Amino acid sequence: MLLEILALPVEDKIFYAVLVFSWTVYIWEAYLAYRQRKIYSTTTHVPTELGKIMDSETFEKSRLYQLDKSNFGFWSGLYSEAEGTLILLLGGIPFLWKVSGILTARFGFGPEYEISQSLVFLMLATLFSALTGLPWSLYSTFVIEEKHGFNQQTVGFFLKDALKKFAVTQCILLPVTSLLLYIIKIGGDYFFIYAWLFTLIVSLILVTIYADYIAPLFDKFTPLPDGELKSEIESMSKSIYFPLTKIYVVEGSKRSSHSNAYFYGFFKNKRIVLFDTLLEDYSPLNKSGEKEPGTGEENEAAGNESKPKPKNKKQGCSNPEVLAVLGHELGHWKLGHTVKNIVISQMNSFLCFFLFAVLIGRKELFMAFGFHDTQPTLIGLMIIFQFIFSPYNELLSFCLTVLSRRFEFQADAFARNMGRSSELYSALIKLNKDNLGFPVADWLFSMWHYSHPPLLERLRALTGPKQD
Secondary structure, eight states: OHHHHHHSOHHHHHHHHHHHHHHHHHHHHHHHHHHHHHHHHHOOSOOGGGTTTOOHHHHHHHHHHHHHHHHHHHHHHHHHHHHHHHHHHTTHHHHHHHHHHHHHHHTTOOTTOHHHHHHHHHHHHHHHHHHHHHHHHHHIIIIIIHHTTOBOBOHHHHHHHHHHHHHHHHHHHHHHHHHHHHHHHHSGGGHHHHHHHHHHHHHHHHHHHIIIIIGGGTSOEEEOOSSHHHHHHHHHHHHTTOOEEEEEEEOGGGTBSOOOEEEEOSTTOEEEEEEGGGBTTTOGGGSTTOOOTTOTHHHHHTTOOBOOOOOOSOOSBOHHHHHHHHHHHHHHHHTTHHHHHHHHHHHHHHHHHHHHHHHTTOHHHHHHTTOSSOOOHHHHHHIIIIIITHHHHHHHHHHHHHHHHHHHHHHHHHHHHTTOHHHHHHHHHHHHHHTTOOSOOOHHHHHHHOSSOOHHHHHHHHHSOOOO
16 A cells, blocks of 8 residues: 555645645544533533632533534534545646636637636635535524524625625735736746735735725724723823724624724824724613614615614623723733734745745646646645645644734733733623633643633633733
């Protein structure tokens, strides 16, 4: 058997190595998920150390929610792996490239118009991905999230939103890809430097314009009204020299009752965004029997974009708790975590483009995936970045997860040093409850997957001795 494998052509070795590694990663992920699912199934009572922070009803709700998500993740993951394997075995990538060539030829573009054919290929590939992923997304939203009280969307709103996301993605993806391919074509021996600089500029532009021009296409952003909370946020920002210019509240409640907060912007133009579901005084989910302004008959005429929900629990955090959460987020900025992540990302991007330049001329890479006569640049990007780099990507992902957990502890400590330890402690408990996070985790699953430390570890760190 070993001799037969060694006797295979290089391109066949590459192909089967990619398949074997892909399934190895899947089996590893499935094993980790099984370990965590076993925790969900067997931990049916609140552990003693959690008795003071979580009641048995919430514990059971979170257990069942996470169990449903884990079971769904198993089947969707299995489908995704099987689909990817069949695409490779049946030659789906060269077939789609051929179809793209036929379509571009109908408009008078021959094989020499590789960039045009690449854009058609990319659009068809993303369309296929969107269509095959749609049933899973529908089930996740309207069965699992609905069952556990998180979904706030109607089917009509969901589908309209999906179409809008696809259109916006194409409007960004196609021009950026065409320019990247053109740069690679004309860049000469040092094209990888120009390609890296181009992707760096594009990523900075997208980060800058996303919240102002892209996100408002999907969600409503309104300035936080003048009042105690706004004044306290501005005061806290000034105390650490955070160059805050605006504070927004985003209407996340029309999609889901999950909550979040983040900041964005470069240099002296920072902005904070708070989900309305994070704010106890703003969350529409706390208004029993009331409909939000603009709901009712007007929204029904507009397609029932969101569903009024009866009040079943107090949602969100108090103002001091929101300030503690923002203290944590601003800690990421003050401690340089955002800059460090950008630097790591760009170093990785440069390395990948350099290795791509080294490997792009290897015909056996293209032959391994069914391209015997042509070597399209877009296909080379896909093969090298997605398949050849997959072992490196897995290792990098794990290292970044470990680093992220370290950053989270440091940001918690920053908020604690601002004198907001007790408020952050209670906020973490509330957010865990609101989002039905399960506080018990398998150590191996947690180590591999959790970008944020488990709740108990964060609470212990907040109440333990201060560390530099």
